[in-house]
Amino acid sequence: MDTIGALFSAVVRADPTRPLLTYYDDASGERTELSGATLANWVAKTANLLVDGSGLGSGDTAAVQLPPHWQTAAVLLGCWSAGVTVDMEGGPADVAFVAADVLSSGSARPPGDVYGLALAPMAAPIRPAPPPGVQDYVVAVRAYGDQFRPVGPVGPALPGVSHGEMAARAMDRGLAAGARVLVDGDATPDPVDWLLAPLAAGGSIVLCRHADTTKLAGRAETEKVTYRLD
Numbered sequence: 273m274d275t276i277g278a279l280f281s282a283v284v285r286a287d288p289t290r291p292l293l294t295y296y297d298d299a300s301g302e303r304t305e306l307s308g309a310t311l312a313n314w315v316a317k318t319a320n321l322l323v324d325g326s327g328l329g330s331g332d333t334a335a336v337q338l339p340p341h342w343q344t345a346a347v348l349l350g351c352w353s354a355g356v357t358v359d360m361e362g363g364p365a366d367v368a369f370v371a372a373d374v375l376s377s378g379s380a381r382p383p384g385d386v387y388g389l390a391l392a393p394m395a396a397p398i399r400p401a402p403p404p405g406v407q408d409y410v411v412a413v414r415a416y417g418d419q420f421r422p423v424g425p426v427g428p429a430l431p432g433v434s435h436g437e438m439a440a441r442a443m444d445r446g447l448a449a450g451a452r453v454l455v456d457g458d459a460t461p462d463p464v465d466w467l468l469a470p471l472a473a474g475g476s477i478v479l480c481r482h483a484d485t486t487k488l489a490g491r492a493e494t495e496k497v498t499y500r501l502d
Contacts (some may be wrong), residue, residue, distance in 0.1 A: 275426050275435040276468065277353035280315065283471050284308035292476050294495060295342040299482035302393040304342055311346065313418040318350025320416035326367050326385045330355040330427040335365035337374050340457030340466045340479055341391050343409070348463055352435065355426035360463075363431060372398045375406060387412060442468035447499060451475035454492050456483045456502035465501060 283292070288309035295304045306314075322328045334351045336358050338344040347369045351358050359365055367385045375388050387409040390398040397408045429438040441464045447453065451473050455466040457480060470477045478495045480488065483502070492500060 275352065275422075276349070276429060276438060277319075277422060277426075279439055279468075280349050280353070280471055281312070283474055284312045286474060288312070290476065293342050293345055294476075294478045296478070296480045296491065297393070297482055298480065298484040298487065300393055304393070306342055311342075311349075314343075314346035314413070315349040315353055316418050316420035317413045317416045318346050319354040319420040319422075321413050322350065322354040322356055322367065323420075324416065325412070328354065328356050328366055329423075330425050331357075332366040332427065333357045333359050333364070333431070335362065335368040335370075336360050337362075337368065337370045338389060338391070339371065340455070340461055340463070340481060341389075342479065343389055343391060343395070344463075345467055345477075345479075347389075347409070348467065352426070352429055353420060353422060355422065355424065357427040357431060358429065359431055361431075369409060370406075372402070375403055438464065438468065439472060442472035445469035445472075447473035447475060449474055451499045452478065452495065452497050454478040454488065454495065454497040454500045454502065455480065456488070457481045458483065460501055 289307050291305050292308040292311050293306045334356050336347060369387050372388050372390045386406045388398050388402045388406045389409045390396055395410045397411050402408045429435045447469050453470040453475055457466055460466050478497055
């Protein structure tokens with residue numbers, strides 16, 4: 273595939289109804305299951321937010337300060353679908369997606385549009401409200417269309433790393449075709465591992481955060497996991 277967006281679209285087209293990303297948070301008790309079609313809607317809305325809402329595209333950069341999470345998957349894939357480069361290392365950016373706990377820590381706020389994410393169960397917004405100058409991602413993104421058609425070239429996936437290089441890294445992980453992968457996201461924060469490698473294999477993801485390690489074996493059996501990355 274030429275782009276990560278095209279890779280993701282191909283996985284969704286193969287079976288839009290199957291569970292593509294199942295998310296567990298053992299601290300909150302959350303379990304959220306997204307089909308390919310549902311995740312694709314979030315991705316498209318995010319891409320439209322970037323293009324239509326913030327006026328961004330190829331050559332622009334999004335700072336992403338988020339842990340592995342199903343909403344992080346939507347943000348990353350939305351950025352890459354829109355041709356926007358993702359910087360997870362704190363470099364200069366035109367837009368930022370930041371976890372609410374990072375915002376509340378007093379860290380310096382990046383310039384440009386800033387979207388805060390509570391990363392709460394049921395896609396709940398930031399409570400009681402986001403800080404001044406910060407938009408709530410899950411509120412803002414719902415206003416945008418759930419179909420997105422890329423126009424024009426894409427920028428690098430990461431600074432200095434092309435979409436093709438990112439896809440190659442994902443395929444080099446060597447997952448079996450159709451693998452259902454259980455990931456401990458706290459131990460495996462690289463999106464090449466927890467997100468792109470399963471997609472490159474045409475597989476699906478069971479992503480765990482704040483994982484209770486005593487539950488992982490049973491969860492792997494229940495979710496029919498074929499590969500564990502923890």
